[in-house]
Structure formats: structure tokens, C-alpha cells
Amino acid sequence: xxxxxxxxxxxxxxxxxxxxxxxxxxxxxxxxxxxxxxxxxxxxxxxxxxxxxxxxxxxxxxxxxxxxxxxxxxxxxxxxxxxxxxxxxxxxxxxxxxxxxxxxxxxxxxxxxxxxxxxxxxxxxxxxxxxxxxxxxxxxxxxxxxxxxxxxxxxxxxxxxxxxxxxxx
Numbered sequence: 001x002x003x004x005x006x007x008x009x010x011x012x013x014x015x016x017x018x019x020x021x022x023x024x025x026x027x028x029x030x031x032x033x034x035x036x037x038x039x040x041x042x043x044x045x046x047x048x049x050x051x052x053x054x055x056x057x058x059x060x061x062x063x064x065x066x067x068x069x070x071x072x073x074x075x076x077x078x079x080x081x082x083x084x085x086x087x088x089x090x091x092x093x094x095x096x097x098x099x100x101x102x103x104x105x106x107x108x109x110x111x112x113x114x115x116x117x118x119x120x121x122x123x124x125x126x127x128x129x130x131x132x133x134x135x136x137x138x139x140x141x142x143x144x145x146x147x148x149x150x151x152x153x154x155x156x157x158x159x160x161x162x163x164x165x166x167x168x169x
Contacts, residue, residue, distance in 0.1 A: 001074070001075045003104060003105055004072040004075050004077040005078075005168070006078045006107070007078070007168060008084075009080065010082065010084050010144065011083060011110065011112065013083075013133050014119075014128060015152060016113055017081045020157045020164070021034055021036070023157040024164070033071050034081060035081070036082065037081065037082045054089040054090070058087070061090060061093075062096065062100070068101075072104045083136060084141040085140055086140070094141040094144060107168050108146050109150060110144070111160070112150065112153075113152045118133035148164060150163050150164065
């Protein structure tokens with residue numbers, strides 16, 4: 001059985017990852033299952049996240065990668081809506097991702113948006129704090145090997161989806 005393609009959308013909060021996921025899922029030419037930090041974080045009780053947020057988030061992130069790999073092994077295309085951060089609890093995060101996906105067809109897409117626009121989006125969303133994107137960019141893994149970069153400050157989610165499909169399929 002041919003493995004499904006894994007597309008990892010990597011970017012800070014409010015960069016536009018989830019909007020691109022939604023645009024890709026609206027298409028009829030390629031079907032994707034989605035795994036996301038937010039979805040997997042919901043698997044952990046609030047009391048545990050309050051007790052040790054990064055410990056439990058780090059565990060579910062690794063489980064999320066194994067889930068994406070399983071879907072791919074079953075011939076299904078997968079979108080990962082996440083951010084590669086290097087914190088002590090998950091180091092070496094990027095290397096762990098590469099090890100888990102070593103035999104899987106994975107492309108990492110940088111979802112870029114200038115921080116001033118992310119800050120404004122955070123305010124408008126109301127469920128993020130203004131500087132959250134700034135803090136995440138400081139934690140983001142370095143030297144990531146990207147297959148593609150999309151810029152959500154100049155392209156709509158649909159245009160970014162088109163760029164991803166054209167470049168990677």
C-alpha cells in the first residue's frame with residue numbers, strides 16, 4: 001500500500017495554519033485527515049495542564065506524530081497543524097519528529113506571517129494574548145528543512161492551499 005502524504009504546517013499562533021487547513025479540507029481534489037496541537041491538548045484534563053502544561057503537551061505532541069504516521073501508513077493524507085518548539089520537556093523536538101517520520105513522505109511547510117499582523121490577529125481572536133506569537137517565535141526550532149513557505153499576510157488561505165498542492169502534489 002502506498003503511504004499517504006504528511007503535510008506539516010509549522011508556524012506561530014495566528015500565522016494562519018488552521019485557516020489553511022480549512023481551505024484544504026474544502027477542496028475536492030485531495031482529501032486530508034487533520035491532527036493538531038489544539039485537538040490533542042484537549043485529551044489532557046485541565047488540572048494536569050495547569051499542574052505541568054509542557055510535560056503533558058509534550059507527551060500528546062509525540063502521540064500526535066505517531067497518529068499522523070499511522071494514517072500515512074494506512075494510505076491516508078494527513079495535515080499536521082502545529083508548531084515545532086524546542087523546550088526542555090520535548091528536546092530535541094525537531095529530531096524526534098524526523099525520527100518518527102523517517103520512512104514517511106512528509107513535507108514541512110513554513111506558514112509565515114509578520115509578527116505585527118499575528119499580534120493584531122491575536123487581539124481580534126480574543127482567545128490568545130497579544131504577545132503569544134512573539135514568545136513562540138523565540139521557542140521555535142532552528143534550522144528546519146522546509147519544503148515550502150507560504151505567507152498569509154499577502155495570500156489568502158485558499159491561495160496558500162493552492163500553492164501547497166501545486167508544489168507538493
